[in-house]
Amino acid sequence: MRRLALTIILLLLLPLAGRAQISIRIFARTRPASIIFTASQGGYILRDGAAADVRLNQGEVVIISRHENRVIYRTLSGTYGAADSLTFSPVSAGALFRVRAPGNPEPEKTLNGMLRVKPFPGSLLVLNFATVEECLPGVVRAEAGKLGPSHYFRAQAVVARTYIYRNIDRHALDGYNLCDDIHCQVYPGVVTDTVIVNACRLTAGKVLADRDSILIEAAFHGNCGGETASSADVWLAGYPYLISVKDPWCSYSASSTWRKGIPRAEWNSFLLLKGITPGTEGSLYSAGTPGGGRIAYRTVQGKTISSEDIRLRFGLRSAWFAITAEADSIILNGRGYGHGVGLCQDGAKHMAEKKNTFETIIGFYYPGTIITNIKNARRPPRP
Ligand SMILES: [Zn+2]
Ligand SMILES: [Zn+2]
Known part of the structure; x- marks a missing residue:
């Protein structure tokens, strides 16, 4: 029965291209x-x-x-x-x-x-049926902000469109395509911001594909802090186009550095959870803001801690930081905002301000990918 329902939904969605409508669950978070x-x-x-x-x-x-x-x-x-x-x-x-x-x-x-x-x-299922191109300006504004040059929004439009098509069956078993919450992409509804609407129109149908014409995992984040992260370090899934690139474009932003203090007691209970005895973890510490590259893992006495673990546990702005020990607290000095993988929004915006096109911006953050029409792209095969 489930398989039949899935097949019917998939048939309704094919082909990916064209004016087919998608269904978005509205008020998915609050139901x-x-x-x-x-x-x-x-x-x-x-x-x-x-x-x-x-x-x-x-x-x-x-x-x-x-x-x-x-x-x-x-x-x-x-x-x-x-x-x-x-x-x-x-x-x-x-x-x-x-x-x-x-x-x-x-x-x-x-x-x-x-x-x-x-x-x-327990609630109502509220579904909006519209075409991808009709929904896109709202998605782009929610994910990319209101202000910026056209080519910044064109890059974001291609990225958001790629994300929608790649994830179009995410809620197939629920009976719709996508939800309007951060689980999929935030969809606030129809927006009228001229620069955003035009950026979507000027890139209509354009998506990002890898060399096998498969829609890419179009990850993006707020600010990389000067170097993007490799997806293999953050999610354990490696993609040839989600590798670390040095980014000279985003340091102007206030989001490029941050600082956070953690009470020693909280830090110690985290260490214990990781099997490390407090007092033996001295090699974790260094001074200042991280200078060299990103550090994905730290090893203390045979125990490995990932920076992503620390980020999630303490709600940090990013997983790139130096750790300094003080008398009764731990100070983290970090760089960037978000997971750091793929397109850096602050950097992309600055590239566009300096007259780089959306093609250049996309080529910089997703090396080796191609911009193509959705008609020529496929979704990844099911595992
Ligand atoms: Zn969803
Ligand atoms: Zn950046």
Whole structure:
């Protein structure tokens, strides 16, 4: 049964190219049990699987909630009903709607395309169907910020598009393509920032592939601190294009260095957890900010600690740091922000400010990859 469902979903998605719509779960993090739909631009048709379609004029508001295994709805103009699922389809091109969840911390979203609402255990399953190109500006703004030159956003658009296509079956078993949370890529909805919208349009369909035309693992992060990290050191999965590169472009940013103190007691319990007796770990310590390359592992008396372990345990901004021991605390002096693998956003932005094109930026951070149209790229074979 599962396999059949998966096959059906995969068939619906093929081919990757073109105008096929993807489904994104909206409010995936908070999973509300009721939402409010507003037809903010243009009209919509509401289908509830019953006899008649409900025509929603611009401005109409529909309150939707879950009742046992059904979805119930009520419009402000007085229509109501219950259904196994509700579908809101735009009457004309350019239509927009808003959704919000009362009492939910996630902000209201403006969306285009189609909306489907179904019951889900404990909540509603809210799915937005739109094309990749329609969703991309929102994803790029959420991941790359609002401000920057066009070629910075063009590089980010190619990276985000590659990520979407490579991960398009991430939620296949849940019955949709991607979620709108950081688990996949944050999708805040439709945005209108001209530079971002144009950067997406100018790179429409362009993705990053390796020499075998396979969509790459398009990792990126805030600031590498002067040298990107190899994916093999961070995730144990090596890719020929996710190798360490020296980055002279990001040192201008305040994110390129950081400092953090850890109380000695906390540090000692971490050492014990790693099988190291406090008092014997002297070789871990050195002074100052890391000068040479990244240090992925440190070994003390036959026990190995990875920098990534320390980063996760203490919530550090990066896994590149020097460790100094003081009387009752440990001081970490670090470089960069994020995991350090792939494109460095601060560096990419500065490269674009200095008139480098998105092709140059991408070639710098993902050496040996090619920019190609999605029509010519494939997803990696299943393991
Ligand atoms: Zn997800
Ligand atoms: Zn950098």
